[in-house]
Amino acid sequence: MSHHADRPHDPEPGHRPGPASDRARPAHRHPPRPRQKPRTPPGWSPPYPGPPVPPQPPYPPPIPAPTPETARGFVWACVPFLTLGYGTPVSFLYAAVRRRSPGLAVTAAGYGAGSAAVLMMLQSGQLFLTALGVFAAILLWIAGTGHAIALRTSVFPREVPRHRLNEHAVEVAKYRRSLREEARALAAEDPALARELRIGRPDMPRTYDDGGLVDVNHASREIIEALPGATPEIADRIVRRREQTGGFVSAEEMAVDADVPPDVLPLMADFTIFLR
Secondary structure, X not given: OOOOOOOOOOOOOOOOOOOHHHHOOOOOOOOOOOOOOOOOOOOOOOOOOOOOOOOOOOOOOXXXXXXXXXXXXXXXXHHHHHOXXXXXXXXXXXXXXXXXXXXXXXXXXXXXXXXXXXXXXHOOOOHHHHHHHHHHHHHHHHHHHHHHHHHHHHHOOOEOOHHHHHHHHXXXXXXXXXXXXXXXXXXXXXXXXXXXXXXOOOOOOOOOOOOOOEEOOOOOHHHHHOOOOOOHHHHHHHHHHHHHHOOOOOHHHHHHHOOOOOOOHHHHHOOXXXXX
């Protein structure tokens, strides 16, 4: 037996053995798996707090939803049912007076005539007329009840109480004032950003809501004239003086240079801003 039997076979001529990793590489390779994001353990928080969120002005509540007069409307619709139909004329007469509706008045008269005819047939003493009166009474009872239920929302429409509308108007006014204060603070800190946001320029397309501010140094004459307390003469003086001096610095300077009356200045100052 040859002593070369246990030795590995010699490589073929011209073959260069590669590294061990190449020899052990499988024939088919699988695509690499995507790296999964590490899971955040429960109760974990970042070591450093994030940037503080600036306080936002309180948004006004939506317009209060109208509320129907549920109790009165329900009682009114139940009158024909509870009175076996005999109260239907009175119920519809009340509806006609409440809504000032000639059509409801005619309906009330029709129900009254039907109820009177039913009473006459029931008191006639004749079997046929009595049976017909009973049938007509049941018919008027059902028809009057259904008719009242169908008209309940039109007789007692949904209405918003006046005090709720007033409260909403106050909330909106306060919200708009807070927007003006926020816009003024932004303009004082970064005038370039204020010009880019077009603060005080309701005559130009924009997306930033400044609460109704008017930039007196750049807005058109028509916008200045629309300010509270402004008149065409005041607007003309402001625009003329603005062109001569290049603009104002404050409402007080505008009042002095453009001869704005003292009683008008507080009204205009609440809605004006002066960007250079």
